[in-house]
Amino acid sequence: EIIKTVKLISPCFGGINLEDFSQPKCFHILDTLRKESKIPVWHDDQQGTAAVTLAGLINAFKVVGKNFKEARITLIGSGAANIACARVMLAFGVNPAKIILVDSKGTLHKGRTDIGPDYKEKLRFCQITNAEQRQGNIAEAMEGADAVVALAKPGPDVIKKEWVKKMGKDAIIFACANPIPEIYPWDAEEAGAQVIATGRSDFPNQVNNSLCFPAIFRGTLDVMATTITDEMCIASAVELAKCAEDKGLRKDYLLPTMNERDVFPRQAVAVGMKAIEQKVARVKMTKEQLFERASLMINRARQEVDVMMEKGLIPAYKE
Numbered sequence: 001e002i003i004k005t006v007k008l009i010s011p012c013f014g015g016i017n018l019e020d021f022s023q024p025k026c027f028h029i030l031d032t033l034r035k036e037s038k039i040p041v042w043h044d045d046q047q048g049t050a051a052v053t054l055a056g057l058i059n060a061f062k063v064v065g066k067n068f069k070e071a072r073i074t075l076i077g078s079g080a081a082n083i084a085c086a087r088v089m090l091a092f093g094v095n096p097a098k099i100i101l102v103d104s105k106g107t108l109h110k111g112r113t114d115i116g117p118d119y120k121e122k123l124r125f126c127q128i129t130n131a132e133q134r135q136g137n138i139a140e141a142m143e144g145a146d147a148v149v150a151l152a153k154p155g156p157d158v159i160k161k162e163w164v165k166k167m168g169k170d171a172i173i174f175a176c177a178n179p180i181p182e183i184y185p186w187d188a189e190e191a192g193a194q195v196i197a198t199g200r201s202d203f204p205n206q207v208n209n210s211l212c213f214p215a216i217f218r219g220t221l222d223v224m225a226t227t228i229t230d231e232m233c234i235a236s237a238v239e240l241a242k243c244a245e246d247k248g249l250r251k252d253y254l255l256p257t258m259n260e261r262d263v264f265p266r267q268a269v270a271v272g273m274k275a276i277e278q279k280v281a282r283v284k285m286t287k288e289q290l291f292e293r294a295s296l297m298i299n300r301a302r303q304e305v306d307v308m309m310e311k312g313l314i315p316a317y318k319e
Contacts, residue, residue: 006037014040018030021043023119024119034227042216045081050089052211052240055212057089058241059244061172062249064172070095071147073146074100075101076148076158078103082151083101096125098131138158145168149174172193173195175197175198205252211240212240215265215294216268219270220272222283222285223276223283229274229278236270239267239270243256243267261298
């Protein structure tokens with residue numbers, strides 16, 4: 001019914017955002033609509049999370065001086081967000097053999113017989129990840145890992161300090177559950193983690209969909225793309241990572257913040273150019289034309305909000 005409804009209303013819209021659909025139906029809904037809809041359909045919990053996580057990891061691995069594409073990566077939680085993260089990582093070129101996913105029953109491996117046929121993505125990752133066929137739970141999956149991406153459940157103590165201590169040298173931890181991360185940053189640092197990110201705005205290195213979602217849609221709409229491909233998401237992530245790198249990477253500065261307004265036109269241009277390259281754009285523009293248009297549209301929207309706050313039509317933003 002959701003697929004049918006989206007297809008019926010799509011002539012009235014430039015794009016559709018799906019929100020808060022659980023797995024496994026979220027994969028079926030998104031994949032079907034990406035194939036059959038004539039306008040871009042996006043699921044922020046999947047693609048938005050995957051794009052901003054990829055951007056953060058690109059820079060985290062630069063900070064610690066390791067090869068991202070050959071790193072050992074453990075994904076804690078195998079819901080929509082982390083499955084999408086794994087899918088985009090593979091599209092980016094990360095070696096699937098060195099990825100281990102963990103769900104509530106343990107690691108994903110070829111011997112798992114408890115996953116139903118509706119969970120096609122999880123079954124696929126059982127076959128192509130975890131070349132060691134490591135079995136167990138979070139502790140076993142984290143041992144020797146270069147990076148952990150946790151999108152599981154609020155902590156603390158979902159990840160324990162003793163598990164962090166058994167990770168690889170200069171370990172990276174993205175503990176992204178809200179409102180309480182799977183492990184507090186100070187506990188992860190005390191246990192030896194070198195780079196730590198969370199989903200919280202009051203901690204360094206916030207990993208938040210809002211850094212990618214508006215810009216990806218802006219670039220998509222500006223070229224009237226028919227879909228949002230994984231490569232368009234990757235283009236956004238790479239440009240977002242570059243925005244932070246241009247200002248100087250540090251272990252406590254992996255990603256820009258929402259207040260760094262220049263990042264959104266830059267991402268929009270990267271997305272629009274990738275759509276043109278992949279021949280999914282109805283409108284072709286130069287890089288300069290795309291930047292001018294994206295900047296105009298984004299700045300106008302921001303100015304409208306500023307004016308409405310000044311006039312008291314909407315509440316003023318407070319830190």
